[in-house]
Amino acid sequence: MIQIDRNHVTKNELADLLRREDFRDVYELADRIRAENVGDVVHIRAILEFSNHCRRVCRYCGLNARNSALPRYRMKPEEMIETAQEAARAGYRTLVMQSGEDPWYTPEILGEIVREIKRSAKMAITLSCGERSRDVYAYWKECGADRYLIKQETADPAIYASLHPDSSLEERVACLKNLKSLGYETGSGFMIGLPGQTAETIAMDLLLLREIGCDMAGIGPFIPHPDTPLRDQPPGSSELCKRAVALARILLPKANLPATTALGVLNGKEKNDIFSCGANVVMRKVTPTSYKRLYEIYPASLTDTDILADRRQLEEQIRHLDRIPL
C-alpha cells in the first residue's frame, strides 16, 4: 500500500498525488486511517442558517452584500432557540449556527442566544459567523460556544484577494489562529474549482490545514451562483474534491471532515461515495423552510423542513453504508 508521511509531505508531492491517473490506493489509505482514528461513526450536525444579511462582497457567494436580488431575513432569538430545542428533541447533539457576516447580532445578542441554547437544549454549539476580533471570539467561548468554522477558502493570497476585495488571507488566517489559541475546536476548509486554482494551490490549502492544526475541515466544490460575478465559471470537480478530502484525512487523521452539502448538490451519489474517502460528518439543515430557501449561497433544490423526519431518513441512509449515525 502507498505510504505518505503526513508530517513531511511537500506541496509538490501533494500536487502530484492530486494529478494521479489512478487514485484508488490513496482512497484506500484514507479510508483505513479514518477507520483507525475516528471509527465508523458518522456525526450528523444540525445547521441553522439564522441570517442571510452579509456585509462582505465575496465574489462567489450568493449572500454577498451587492446581490440586491436576494430578499434578506434575520431570525429572532426566540425562533433560533425554539428551532435548536426541536433539533435536540430529534436527536441532534451539535448545532452549527451559521450566518452571513451580520453586525445586527452583536457579541451580546449572539452570546445570550448561545447561553440559552446551551442551557435549554444542551447541545454542543459551533458558530460560523465570519471574521470577528479575538475579544469577541473569547466572549462567545465564555458564553458556551464550543467550536468555530471559518474557512480559509483558498490558501493562495492572490486568488484570495481577487475574490475578496474587502479582506485578505492574512486576516482570515489570523482569525483561525486566534480561535485555535482560545481553545475552540477550530474548523477551516476551502473550495475546489475557484478560478486560477491549480493542483499546487490545493496542495497549499492542504498544508495550511495542517499548519493551523484544524480540528475540522470542510472541502467542497465551488458552485456558480447566477447573481454573482462568477456566474459563468464552471463548477468544481467532485472527483478532485474527494481526492482533497482523502488527502486531508491522511494529513489530519483525527479531524472531523464533513461530506459537504455542496458536493451533494452536484451529485447525490458522490455524497455517499465520500464516506469511503475519509469523511465522517454530515450536516443537515434545520433552518425553517421559509428562511432556508433564502440562504442561497449557491443554487440548490431544497425540500421542506421536517426536522425529525429528515434526521431519521439520513440515519437510515448512513446505516445502509454500514456506518453508524450519531
Ligand code: SAM
Ligand atoms: N459568513 C461566514 C463565513 O464567511 O465564514 C459563514 C457563511 S459563508 C456563506 C459559508 C461558506 O459558504 C463559505 O465559507 C464558502 O466556502 C461557502 N460558499 C459561498 N459561496 C459558495 C459557492 N458559490 N459555492 C460553494 N461554496 C460557497
